[in-house]
Amino acid sequence: MAPRPSPASQPGPAPDPVTALDRIAFLLERDQAPTYRVKAFRTAAAVVAGLTPDELRRRVEQRTLGELKGIGPKTADVIEQAQAGRLPGYLADLESRPSPVPTDGAALLAAQRGDCHMHSDWSDGGSPIDVMARTARDLGHEWVVLTDHSPRLTVARGLTAERLRAQLRVVAELAAELAPFRLLTGIECDILDDGSLDQDPDLLARLDVVVASVHSKLRMEEPAMTRRLLTAVRNPRVDVLGHCTGRLIGGKQRPESTFDADAVFAACAESHTAVEINCRPERRDPPSRLLRRALAAGVCFSIDTDAHAPGQLDWQGHGCARATACEVPADRVITTWPVERLLAWAGAGR
Incomplete structure (x- = not known):
C-alpha cells in the first residue's frame, strides 16, 4: 500500500476523503482540540484507507458509511463531500480560522x-x-x-x-x-x-x-x-x-x-x-x-x-x-x- 499523504500537506480544493480526514485531524491537534475528537477523524481515515475504491463509492451512493465501525455522522459527511469532489465544510471552517501559533518569530x-x-x-x-x-x-x-x-x-x-x-x-x-x-x-x-x-x-x-x-x-x-x-x-x-x-x-x-x-x-x-x-x-x-x-x-x-x-x-x-x-x-x-x-x-x- 502506498503511503498516505502527510496531513501537513495543504489539500487542494477537492481533497480525497482520506486526505480530508487526516488534514482535519492535523488542524485539530494543532489547535489543541480534545483527543477524542482528533481520534474520531484519524480512525475514520484509517477505515476509509482500508476500503477499495468500488466499496467506498458504493457505500457513499447507498449512504451506508455509518454501518462501518469507526465512522460517525460527522466523519461520514466529510467523506461524502470529498468523494463528491467538494471541499468538506468541516475542513473549510478549520482552514479559515487563524492559526493559534504566533507569527512574531x-x-x-x-x-x-x-x-x-x-x-x-x-x-x-x-x-x-x-x-x-x-x-x-x-x-x-x-x-x-x-x-x-x-x-x-x-x-x-x-x-x-x-x-x-x-x-x-x-x-x-x-x-x-x-x-x-x-x-x-x-x-x-x-x-x-x-x-x-x-x-x-x-x-x-x-x-x-x-x-x-x-x-x-x-x-x-x-x-x-x-x-x-x-x-x-x-x-x-x-x-x-x-x-x-x-x-x-x-x-x-x-x-x-x-x-x-x-x-x-x-x-x-x-x-x-x-x-x-x-x-x-x-x-x-x-x-x-x-x-x-x-x-x-x-x-x-x-x-x-x-x-x-x-x-x-x-x-x-x-x-x-x-x-x-x-x-x-x-x-x-x-x-x-x-x-x-x-x-x-x-x-x-x-
Whole structure:
C-alpha cells in the first residue's frame, strides 16, 4: 500500500476523503482540540484507507458509511463531500480560522531546518514513525530526530534497550525511503536522580542526537537538582537539555524545578550541550527570564516541538516567537543548522 499523504500537506480544493480526514485531524491537534475528537477523524481515515475504491463509492451512493465501525455522522459527511469532489465544510471552517501559533518569530521560523524532539506510537506518541516523519518533511523541514522515551518512564511506554535496537532497524529502513529528507535516530533519555542516564551508554553512543530530561522528583531541593543537572549536561553523550524546569502552565499547572541556573547554563556552554526551547503551549520552557540567562551564558539552543502527534509538529512558531523576543541569534539555534553541521556537532563530544 502506498503511503498516505502527510496531513501537513495543504489539500487542494477537492481533497480525497482520506486526505480530508487526516488534514482535519492535523488542524485539530494543532489547535489543541480534545483527543477524542482528533481520534474520531484519524480512525475514520484509517477505515476509509482500508476500503477499495468500488466499496467506498458504493457505500457513499447507498449512504451506508455509518454501518462501518469507526465512522460517525460527522466523519461520514466529510467523506461524502470529498468523494463528491467538494471541499468538506468541516475542513473549510478549520482552514479559515487563524492559526493559534504566533507569527512574531516568523523570520526565525523560516530559518528552521529541523526539530530535535518528537515522539511516535513506540512510546507515548499517537502516530506511527512514518506519519510523524512525513509530516515534518511536508512542513518544510530537512531533517527531524525521533526521540521516544527511555525505559524508566513506564507510563509513556519507554523503550528498553531491546526495543530501541528494534526501532533503530525500523528507522534505517524508513530513512532510506524518505531520502533526501533525513530521519535521525535519537531518544529522550530520563535524567536519573544522580544525574546518570536511563539507557545503555553504548547504545546512546549509536544515536544521532540525545535529549536528556528530568521527569521525576521535580521538587528535589535546589542543591541536589543542580548537581543532578550538572552531571547530566556534562555527559558527553548528551546533546540537548530538554524542558529544563519541568514547569506546566495554563490549565494543568506545575511549578518550576529550582536549580542554580547560571551554573547549569555555564556547564552547558562549556560542554556544548544545547538548551531546549520547548514549544509545547503548556510548557514554553525555559521561562523567558531563564532563556535570557542561558543566552548570556553562551549556550546554543534547540527549538523543539516535543510533538506527540502530527499537528503538534506545527508548534515550532511558539518557540521561535519566544527566542526572537529574547534576541536569540539564529546561528545559535541548532535546529537552523544543515544536517551535516548538526551531526558533526553532536558527534564531537563522543
